[in-house]
Amino acid sequence: MANLFFVPQYIITGENAIQLSMPHIRAFGKRALIVTDDTMVKFGNVKKLTDELEKYDILYRIYSGINSEPTHTMIDEGVRIFQQGGFDFLIGIGGGSPLDSMKAIGAVVSNGGSITQYKGKVIEKDLPPTVAIPTTAGTGSEATKVSIITNTDTGVKMLLSDPKLMAKIAVIDPVFTLTVPPAITAATGVDALTHAVEAYTSLKAFPMADMFALSAVKKIFKNIYEVYTNGTNVEARREMAIAAMEGGIAFSNASVTIVHGMSRPIGALFHVPHGLSNAMLLEVCLRFLKPGATDRLCDLAKAIGVYSEGMSEEEGADAFVNAIIELLHKLDIQTLQEFGVKKEEFIKQIPKMASDALDSGSPGNTRRTPSNAQIQELYQELWDSGEKK
Ligand SMILES: NC(=O)c1ccc[n+]([C@@H]2O[C@H](COP(=O)([O-])OP(=O)(O)OC[C@H]3O[C@@H](n4cnc5c(N)ncnc54)[C@H](O)[C@@H]3O)[C@@H](O)[C@H]2O)c1
Ligand SMILES: [Fe+2]
Known part of the structure; x- marks a missing residue:
């Protein structure tokens, strides 16, 4: 092709x-x-x-x-x-x-x-x-x-x-980028990471885009916590600026998938900044898409050095998902509840958000393609995960 x-x-x-x-x-x-x-x-x-x-x-x-x-x-x-x-x-x-x-x-x-x-x-x-x-x-x-x-x-x-x-x-x-405050540094950096991960696990992935996606994921894992905690580190900011561009090139050519598809409706209706709504969604979406993209997630585990010799593909994929969860925790990513979204309003909007997400076309690029009902369940899961934190 x-x-x-x-x-x-x-x-x-x-x-x-x-x-x-x-x-x-x-x-x-x-x-x-x-x-x-x-x-x-x-x-x-x-x-x-x-x-x-x-x-x-x-x-x-x-x-x-x-x-x-x-x-x-x-x-x-x-x-x-x-x-x-x-x-x-x-x-x-x-x-x-x-x-x-x-x-x-x-x-x-x-x-x-x-x-x-x-x-x-x-x-x-x-x-x-x-x-x-x-x-x-x-x-x-x-x-x-x-x-x-x-x-x-x-x-x-x-x-x-x-x-x-x-x-x-x-x-x-x-x-x-030196003046970007920590919370925006974290959210925008996770946006770039999401672009790269989604591009690499997209149905439309291909080698030219993969190269940029892998490079971005490596750089972001190495530098995002540093720029979050030490925003004046020019070298780390440089790596993040290049990684963001690489993530952009990757997804612009290979498309984003379920996270961005579900993130835009949250931004439109609840004014959650784009990077933050991606960060909130990453864990539930990665767990959902994993069965369709185990091999690709395992590649990402290898790229960031959390894959150990002898692990199965499944264990490698889990290692990558766990590394993301740990990173989001270190970056103090807010939940929907902490951001101030009200339960009744969020639950009421789930059907609209699910059809707007599907209508954007992005979820259709996911290797485990979600139905409308599954997207609705994932929004509910996202809300419930915030209740537990
Ligand atoms: N075109 C694309 O490919 C693409 C990809 C992903 C997201 N987006 C869209 O981009 C928008 C989000 O962009 P963003 O995350 O960069 O945020 P933003 O442009 O909305 O900026 C967020 C905040 O950071 C401030 N800011 C920006 N640079 C700063 C700096 N150097 N120092 C201090 N403050 C600074 C801004 O003034 C603003 O208050 C969303 O609408 C999202 O949907 C577009
Ligand atoms: Fe984005």
Whole structure:
């Protein structure tokens, strides 16, 4: 079977990556719309970018309205600003939320209509050139063909996936991630880990994507606890930034599966940050998918060094799942209850969450493909596991 493999046109990594990217960015034109959030402006990250743009006489406007995981109204506003300003290209700087928003704005600018019509849509026309500068080590959005936007009218986190959404340039400077607070460091790092594990255990996995997934899993196991407890360790932050990109490349090509499928509805309805809802779901989902992916989970155990000589494949898979559980515990991942979700509301939404999860297509990529009833049971199990903790 043949497989297509997508990556950004340029990937520029390491300290001062912005400087190295400028000659390529300049080729996109004279007027840039910067898509970001207020925190990035406050922390001076946007200034680091605009200082460089000024050196190259590139005019810019800052749209910093992406102050939560992006909603359709934030995209509408960005499209309006882009169209009024006559911009040549887009730069997203921030976590996955500004980067996804930049892609969604670009898609609507070129293809028309409203972002609310883009769920699962084929994007026909090229976007204006896009530059993605991540400041969290998590989503890998800088190197994925994915954008996730919440339609607040329907309560659905829409998955947009099309090669045209891939950024032209990804600029990955780990220094930007030094200021991420511990809880966000943990949640975004687990998001990256989830991308890699899901890509590796996906029905759509193939060798090119496997290579990135394995590399990401190894790096994350080595470095995530260090960045959680010692956020100023630049070397560990560098490893996590690269791992997040690798995880993004892996899943963008081989797809995510059940965890992301079930995670998006929790984000849309209960506003649990994306990485955290993945982290909450990992244990129940891995236990569910294990019978379909024992060999692959055993490979992951070998990759992180928890497989011992003489173990069966089953024991190897269990060793990997146990290593994940132990890691989540060390990272102090909250339960739904600790996050403040109310029992009656969660239980009431289970049928909607299960059909929205299946409708996204992601659970269908799981090697043990779940039915609607099984997904409902897993949501119930997730709630019950939080009661016990
Ligand atoms: N496109 C993809 O491939 C993809 C993959 C996974 C998730 N996502 C989506 O990405 C979004 C989540 O992105 P995220 O997890 O990066 O979070 P985010 O962009 O929402 O940022 C989370 C918080 O961290 C802050 N922050 C970001 N960088 C910081 C820094 N350097 N220092 C201090 N604070 C900083 C932000 O201001 C924000 O308050 C979700 O909508 C999720 O669905 C997209
Ligand atoms: Fe994710």
